[in-house]
Amino acid sequence: MSGLRPVVLSGPSGAGKSTLMKRLMKEHEDVFGFSVSHTTRNPRPGEEDGKGLNKLPMLLGATLLPVADVFSSEDLEMSTSFSCPNESETTDEDYHFTTREAMEEGISKGEFIENAEFSGNMYGTSKAAVEDVLAKNLICILDVDIQGVKRIKETDLNPIYISIQPPSMEILEKRLRDRQTETEESLQKRLEAARIDMELSKEPGVFDIVIINDDLERAYEELKDILNEEIQKVQEAKS
Numbered sequence: 001m002s003g004l005r006p007v008v009l010s011g012p013s014g015a016g017k018s019t020l021m022k023r024l025m026k027e028h029e030d031v032f033g034f035s036v037s038h039t040t041r042n043p044r045p046g047e048e049d050g051k052g053l054n055k056l057p058m059l060l061g062a063t064l065l066p067v068a069d070v071f072s073s074e075d076l077e078m079s080t081s082f083s084c085p086n087e088s089e090t091t092d093e094d095y096h097f098t099t100r101e102a103m104e105e106g107i108s109k110g111e112f113i114e115n116a117e118f119s120g121n122m123y124g125t126s127k128a129a130v131e132d133v134l135a136k137n138l139i140c141i142l143d144v145d146i147q148g149v150k151r152i153k154e155t156d157l158n159p160i161y162i163s164i165q166p167p168s169m170e171i172l173e174k175r176l177r178d179r180q181t182e183t184e185e186s187l188q189k190r191l192e193a194a195r196i197d198m199e200l201s202k203e204p205g206v207f208d209i210v211i212i213n214d215d216l217e218r219a220y221e222e223l224k225d226i227l228n229e230e231i232q233k234v235q236e237a238k239s
């Protein structure tokens with residue numbers, strides 16, 4: 001084992017998770033990794049089982065997200081523990097392709113930290129997929145909503161829990177509108193989910209740190225500080 005801890009990154013849509021992570025990944029190349037999700041859907045031409053393991057997608061949360069599938073689905077609910085990427089930011093990250101029987105068995109054995117169903121297909125993130133990333137001496141980033149945080153707390157993954165929060169609902173709404181990625185309906189869903197997230201993130205003991213992303217520079221420094229020890233571990237193991 002690498003001794004690395006995974007990192008759970010949570011917070012409302014539009015709080016700035018992707019912005020901060022992209023910057024961190026740019027500054028620290030080959031330090032962060034994303035796990036490969038399982039799915040029961042059929043592979044598309046060119047897709048290979050588990051091929052995405054070493055890829056570092058530019059999209060935060062690609063590990064947990066059946067991105068293209070989610071957005072071809074009409075039954076996406078904000079209440080799932082999968083957070084929602086920008087529709088424009090799709091990834092061709094591959095999956096571990098599996099059967100419904102095998103996946104249901106894995107879920108019943110507690111092998112999955114998240115699972116959900118979209119358009120008749122199951123998707124999920126296994127603990128083993130997270131451990132595979134750590135074993136490759138990469139810090140595994142898990143971008144999950146507050147429900148996902150609670151599920152991960154039931155595992156023995158021992159991650160660092162980080163919440164990225166906007167300074168206020170008004171500013172969040174402005175950022176989401178300025179991002180121009182949402183319809184009015186999806187914007188309202190995100191704002192509603194954000195209200196709940198902002199409340200729950202105040203519960204003591206849920207997160208190791210709550211970073212208020214007001215000034216981007218300061219928020220970035222706070223994020224780097226809390227991840228410094230893990231980043232050092234990766235760099236030392238390389239040298």
Ligand SMILES: Nc1ncnc2c1ncn2[C@@H]1O[C@H](COP(=O)(O)OP(=O)(O)OP(=O)(O)O)[C@@H](O)[C@H]1O
Nearest residue numbers: 013014015016017018019085175179213214215216
């Ligand atoms: N500190 C900041 N000041 C001003 N604008 C910011 C700041 N941080 C992020 N933004 C802008 O806010 C918008 C939302 O940020 P971002 O897309 O990173 O959020 P997110 O938390 O990753 O959302 P999602 O979960 O929907 O992917 C982006 O357009 C980004 O450029």
